[in-house]
Amino acid sequence: MLSTKLFRLVSHNGTRISMSTGVRITENPLDEKKFQHYKNLHELEKSDAKPVGWGEAKPFKSIPRPKPVPIFGNIWRFLPKIGNFHGLDFVEIQKLIWDQHGDIAVLEGLNGPPIVMLFNPKYFETLHRNEGVWPIRRGLASLDYFREMRKYTYPRFGMVQHQGEEWFKYRSVVNPILMQPRNNLQYIDKMNLVADELVDNVKFLAEQHNGEMPDNFNNELYKWSLESVGVVTLDKHLGCLKRDLDSHSETQQLIQSVLQVFELTYKLDILPSMYKYVSTSNWRKLVKALDFILKTNVKYINQTLDKLQTKEIDINDETSSVLQKLLKLDRNVAVGMSIDMMLAGIDTTGRVLAAGLYYLSKNPEKQTQLRNEAVALLQDKDTPITKEILAKASYLQGVIKEVTRLAPIAVGNLRTTVKNLIFGGYQVPSGTDVFTCNLALCTSDDYFPRAKEFLPERWLASGPKELSHKNTNPFVFLPFGFGPRSCIGKRLAHVELQTALLKIIRNFELQWPHEDMTFTTTALYGITQPLKLHVKCVNQ
Ligand code: HEM
Numbered sequence: 326m327l328s329t330k331l332f333r334l335v336s337h338n339g340t341r342i343s344m345s346t347g348v349r350i351t352e353n354p355l356d357e358k359k360f361q362h363y364k365n366l367h368e369l370e371k372s373d374a375k376p377v378g379w380g381e382a383k384p385f386k387s388i389p390r391p392k393p394v395p396i397f398g399n400i401w402r403f404l405p406k407i408g409n410f411h412g413l414d415f416v417e418i419q420k421l422i423w424d425q426h427g428d429i430a431v432l433e434g435l436n437g438p439p440i441v442m443l444f445n446p447k448y449f450e451t452l453h454r455n456e457g458v459w460p461i462r463r464g465l466a467s468l469d470y471f472r473e474m475r476k477y478t479y480p481r482f483g484m485v486q487h488q489g490e491e492w493f494k495y496r497s498v499v500n501p502i503l504m505q506p507r508n509n510l511q512y513i514d515k516m517n518l519v520a521d522e523l524v525d526n527v528k529f530l531a532e533q534h535n536g537e538m539p540d541n542f543n544n545e546l547y548k549w550s551l552e553s554v555g556v557v558t559l560d561k562h563l564g565c566l567k568r569d570l571d572s573h574s575e576t577q578q579l580i581q582s583v584l585q586v587f588e589l590t591y592k593l594d595i596l597p598s599m600y601k602y603v604s605t606s607n608w609r610k611l612v613k614a615l616d617f618i619l620k621t622n623v624k625y626i627n628q629t630l631d632k633l634q635t636k637e638i639d640i641n642d643e644t645s646s647v648l649q650k651l652l653k654l655d656r657n658v659a660v661g662m663s664i665d666m667m668l669a670g671i672d673t674t675g676r677v678l679a680a681g682l683y684y685l686s687k688n689p690e691k692q693t694q695l696r697n698e699a700v701a702l703l704q705d706k707d708t709p710i711t712k713e714i715l716a717k718a719s720y721l722q723g724v725i726k727e728v729t730r731l732a733p734i735a736v737g738n739l740r741t742t743v744k745n746l747i748f749g750g751y752q753v754p755s756g757t758d759v760f761t762c763n764l765a766l767c768t769s770d771d772y773f774p775r776a777k778e779f780l781p782e783r784w785l786a787s788g789p790k791e792l793s794h795k796n797t798n799p800f801v802f803l804p805f806g807f808g809p810r811s812c813i814g815k816r817l818a819h820v821e822l823q824t825a826l827l828k829i830i831r832n833f834e835l836q837w838p839h840e841d842m843t844f845t846t847t848a849l850y851g852i853t854q855p856l857k858l859h860v861k862c863v864n865q
Contacts, residue, residue, distance in 0.1 A: 398434020680732035723781035
């Protein structure tokens with residue numbers, strides 16, 4: 326059952342419900358003039374005009390592509406024995422298409438509409454430079470269905486899913502709060518506490534398992550990312566990293582629900598599924614998981630509202646949390662954003678930390694360089710990390726960039742074009758889905774020298790010139806996307822990752838005595854096997 330307090334937050338028609346906090350709360354703080362300005366720009370950009378050279382460009386239907394067959398489209402390619410995509414990961418499929426068809430190809434006859442796939446940074450640039458002020462990134466259909474089902478209870482569910490005007494209004498409220506480095510660095514003390522708990526748990530697990538991390542260590546990293554997001558969005562230490570966490574506890578259920586959402590949306594939206602016609606068991610599981618996340622978030626937000634009402638916390642305080650700042654502006658956005666941050670901020674950061682620990686354990690020399698930096702900056706193993714320390718940790722920045730080059734969570738970026746465009750001499754009409762295959766290019770020697778190797782120094786101003794990222798078109802490496810639609814949690818993710826990586830490397834030596842890890846694409850990209858790191862405590 327949903328909390329009855331929920332209805333203090335949002336009414337059925339989405340209008341504001343007054344509360345006696347003594348605080349001015351506006352439903353839509355967006356300046357009308359600013360909104361009209363962007364709306365006009367958007368209308369202007371959405372033109373049917375044909376770009377220069379359109380007449381000479383080849384028609385859309387002549388873009389090279391894996392040929393679909395009647396009825397089965399290209400699905401047959403995934404079948405054993407006959408299909409050339411069988412057993413391949415999505416990134417391997419992209420590389421095959423690139424090899425066979427060149428820098429532009431169409432993938433059609435699968436679950437959704439045709440997708441134009443691009444393999445050239447100049448085309449990426451054309452796409453992003455023409456995406457407009459309200460870029461469209463088609464969301465997952467299953468989440469759209471859910472949003473429709475719950476629209477009266479949660480009118481602002483899912484920024485990721487919104488488009489156009491609705492998206493802009495939502496994002497304009499959140500941008501000044503989440504995209505401000507100052508607001509994210511404000512969490513550094515809390516991030517230190519969360520990272521310390523993770524370090525304690527790694528030490529404990531190493532003692533328990535003869536120095537090897539157990540099979541479920543990946544789960545420990547998800548607990549870390551949920552705890553980190555929780556302190557920001559819910560003003561709450563959820564206690565995810567407590568060692569005796571009961572498998573039926575609310576926190577563990579929250580972690581499982583978030584992970585399930587990713588697994589289920591992949592099954593429902595990317596693999597063939599009948600859920601749009603009949604209520605399948607995966608669809609019912611998705612609704613249950615999302616309802617659980619919503620219910621839990623609303624419960625904690627109501628607790629913050631209670632504190633505001635009793636003046637236990639002051640909403641006008643400069644150092645108030647992201648949740649408090651959002652509540653001050655628009656309560657529906659606060660609810661929606663807390664859920665978005667939970668859906669978008671747990672699996673993502675958890676996966677990148679896992680990949681980072683893997684690459685450091687595989688590359689002892691680079692690990693030593695990072696440790697030297699950590700020892701120079703942190704006098705003791707438990708010295709708290711400050712924003713001044715982070716500003717000096719240049720090798721750490723290089724490590725994070727290199728990890729997101731080799732193991733980004735999104736293998737590319739998706740946009741629906743808002744005008745007619747030409748790529749590589751082919752016409753691509755407005756309204757077409759276009760995907761930039763960034764990871765394929767990031768791991769190609771054509772774009773990064775010794776592209777398969779983990780070389781953080783390529784990102785450093787002091788690094789070898791021949792390796793420098795500056796020789797590469799900047800549109801190749803976009804792990805957080807591009808433009809107004811780029812990741813809103815980017816700065817927060819950086820603070821989380823920097824704090825955890827620096828603390829772990831200051832405390833432990835990591836080794837990887839196993840076969841190379843494989844990475845695969847589901848809804849997100851990342852490691853697939855248990856992260857059974859070998860861990861030794863650092864002496865000094
Ligand atoms: C290392 C961790 C992360 C990576 C690599 C990452 C990457 C991305 C990417 C590639 C996009 C799509 C951007 C585009 O289409 O241009 C995105 C969108 C988004 N991310 Fe992240 N993300 C991370 C962490 C986070 C965190 C911690 C949060 C929440 C606090 C978050 C919230 C979002 C949201 C809400 C969107 C949708 C933005 C919109 O549609 O306007 N992400 N992220």
